[in-house]
Amino acid sequence: MALFDLPLDELHAYRSTSTEPEDFDAFWSKTLAEAREHDLDARFEPVDTGLSTVRVYDVTFAGFGGHPVKGWLILPASATEPLPLVVEFVGYGGGRGLPHGHLLWASTGRAHFVMDTRGQGSAWGGGGGTPDPVGGAPAYPGFMTRGLDAPENYYYRRVFTDAVRAVEAARSHPLTDPSRTVALGGSQGGGITIAVGGLVPDLVAVAPDVPFLCDFPRAVTLTDRHPYREIGLYLKTHRGRTGDALRTLSYFDGVHFAARGRAPALFSVALEDQTCPPSTVFAAFNAWSHGDRTIEVYDFNDHEGGGPYQEAAKVRWLSRYA
DSSP: OOOOSOOHHHHTTOOOOOOOOTTHHHHHHHHHHHHTTSOOOOEEEEEOOSOSSEEEEEEEEEOGGGOEEEEEEEEETTOOSOEEEEEEEOOTTOOOOOGGGOOHHHHTTOEEEEEOOTTOOSSSTTOOOOOOOOOOSOOOSSSTTTTTTOGGGOHHHHHHHHHHHHHHHHHTSTTEEEEEEEEEEETHHHHHHHHHHHHOTTOSEEEEESOSSOOHHHHHHHOOSTTHHHHHHHHHHSTTOHHHHHHHHHTTOHHHHHTTOOSOEEEEEETTOSSSOHHHHHHHHHHOOSSOEEEEEETTOOTTTTHHHHHHHHHHHHTTTO
16 A cells, blocks of 8 residues: 555644543553562573574563563673673564574674563464463454453463563673663554653663554554454453453553653654554654654655664664663
8 A cells, every 4th residue: 555644744743632641650550560579580592593693592471460481592602891782672583583583683792581471372483482471351253352351361461571571681691781771663563662661760762663552542543454453353252341442552652651751762663554543653653752762764664664774774873882
């Protein structure tokens, strides 16, 4: 599909109509405080991958509810002093995959932590290894409507909490420098990055690419592509629950986390992206509260966005911060 959303000049001015809950900050403070009642218990087990330029650790840490969450920590093989840290979150349906799929950031001389996404890892890539032990109310297949009946039950409450704890776990390793921590990811990983940017106050930079989980009121009515379409199909069956669903989703909307973003940010957007429509990305970008913010625009791309071009842009951009 060619351009289907607002013209670019209107995108730069667009603001979401998503209503921020009055208790948004209290909800997340309570959620994170409850998670921190559990010992982080971050464990780093060396893995023999056959790779000579990096050292790899199989990581387990306690996420939401104290549940074990997996990750990879990948370091340059020559590392002897604490390094700038890149924490990465992955796209919808994917898991942490295999270590040799994550060589870019260690190749730049940084420590690289890749978080597994609970319950995911069976749709693409090299798989995942983190179950989600929490059940929920009736849901449409996928993850978008799991626990949609209440903010306390919603799936992404657990995922975003895991992500904050992932930053804490990665920072606990002696070869990472907590004062030079970056969060980044694409699609779902971009949405998680924005949430972490709003919940972790001392990151030095964030880089969300074609981010998902932003501006739910517009996204669910503008695109019929999955994963957003899962919400519409759920509401097609559960008639009359739209208001309740949007209230739950408002606690997880990237627009509201962006309003709390305290680090420089490099976003990217694709103007033919039907999975994460451009206006929903600009809704978060325009709400980002830190003054140092930039967005790369890919005019004729769909959800693949900038691909390797955006990776190169991030390598250049991050050299200013970590």
